[in-house]
Amino acid sequence: MSSDLRIVIENAYVATVDIAGTEYDSGHVVVDGREIVAVGAGPAPAWALAGSSNPASAVAAPASAADRSVTRIDGTGHLLTPGLVNTHHHLYQWLTRGIAQDSILFDWLTALYPTWSKITADTVGAGALGGMAVGALSGCSTMGDHHYVFPRGAGDILGGIVDAAGSLGVRLHGTRGSMDLGASQGGLPPDFAVETTADALQASADAVARFHDPSREAMVKIAIAPCSPFSVTSDLLREAAVLARSLDVRLHTHGSETVEEDAYCLERFGRTPTEYLDDLGWLGDDVWMAHCVHLDEKAIARFAATGTGVAHCPSSNARLAAGIAPVPQLLAAGVPVGLGVDGSASNESGQLGTEIRMSVLVNRLRAGADGMSGRSGLYIATMGGARVLGRDRELGSIEVGKLADLALWKIDGVEHAGIVDPVAALTLGAQPPLALLLVDGREVVRDGALVRVDERDVARRVTAAVGELLDR
Helix, strand or coil, X not given: CCXXXXXXXXXXXXECCCCCCCEEEEEEEEEECCEEXXXXXXXXXXXXXXXXXXXXXXXXXXXXXXXXXXXXXXXXCEEEEECEEECCCCHHHHHHCCCCCCCCHHHHHXXXXXXXXXXXXXXXXXXHHHHHHHHHHCCEEEEECCECCCCCCCCXXXXXXXXXXXXXXXXXXXXXXXXXXXXXXXXXXXXXXXXXXXXXXXXXXXXXXXXXXXXXXXXXXXXXXXXXXXXXXXXXXXXXXXXXXXXXXXXXXXXXXXXXXXXXXXXXXXXXXXXXXXXXXXXXXXXXXXXXXXXXXXXXXXHHHHCCEEEECXXXXXXXXXXXXXXHHHHHHCCCEEECCXXXXXXXXXXXXXXXXXXXXXXXXXHCCCCCCHHHHHHHHCHHHHHHCCXXXXXXXXXXXXXXXXXXXXXXXXXXXXXCCHHHHHHCCCCCCEEEEEECCEEEEEXXXXXXXXXXXXXXXXXXXXXXXXXX
């Protein structure tokens, strides 16, 4: 796609994360509008700097091609990667960080449900803005959010999340989550936190109709996402799968996160979480599940055979002592695996960039020093995440024709200067400063600061929202 605007990045170490793992010690990337039009070694070609179209392209140059404005960025001392893709978050939880610090999942949820019952569209909008702002500053261009708490009279919660993403300029893969299995029916959430099955299904269909953009360039997509096997009835899971497929949208839930969840499913259904969800139509290449810590070989094989995706959330799993997901085994089996922050009440950092290093290190504890490479960590944070969200044709790698979601990391400062492998600066070292984040070809972060919103204002809004929530 041609445009009157062009960005040319030169002299950077380019990690494309394409299928061949192509990297350039000193390379260039050329962006026209929202698309990448050239990638390669060495300086940018003359046609790119002259504002002309790529002569090798089948698309004819517009009459105004010679007048195209060119912005050149010197990437010397920088690492260029695809924008990071967050496949699982609970943005509203940005408002309840630091609570139940030493609890396992079920106890943690029980402690937090009463506070979450008081959220409103305004408070969630502020929390979403804070969570996504921090994600963007850590190189994240696509935010996956799983929202499933909708108190009566809380207002337009999903609308607030969508608006926050739009104000920052990031892509949103939102979900309309739900819970209909309250404590009185044997579920974990209190009865005040759940909806009826019919209401949840109708609200899910309404959210898709209102917000979902099916186009290739979409900035907002919506999936249908009943919360978990211990908070949702079998009827809601079954009917949600039917509904999502009738609307041609994706499905998301939590699965196999803890041993307590396994025990719950075995006692209540006589099935493991994977077997139970499989029975209800919840395995397929249009489905991704968060965590999947406790998958046995049979479950991994079933995920691989069906193309079911996994959102790996290493910091949250460690914070709640849930365990270490078998990511190397999942990747070896061909399962789509992406990276996730998870809720900021179980991972008080909203940075996705730091999750790359965490994923590599924790998986080596389980699989050995050579069991999870740094480049595998970068893959699941980019191309793997795009695959999980069904967007690997347009996102996740630096290739001609893909959308221009790019992260440029500064690696010549005191923290990273002289590192032998520039990719290791991001995947094994401290998160490098972010010099530039492009989303859809537009600047979202420049020189480590948000471009479209005032960070001090975001901080004030978050602080006020937390105060309002805790005082209710």
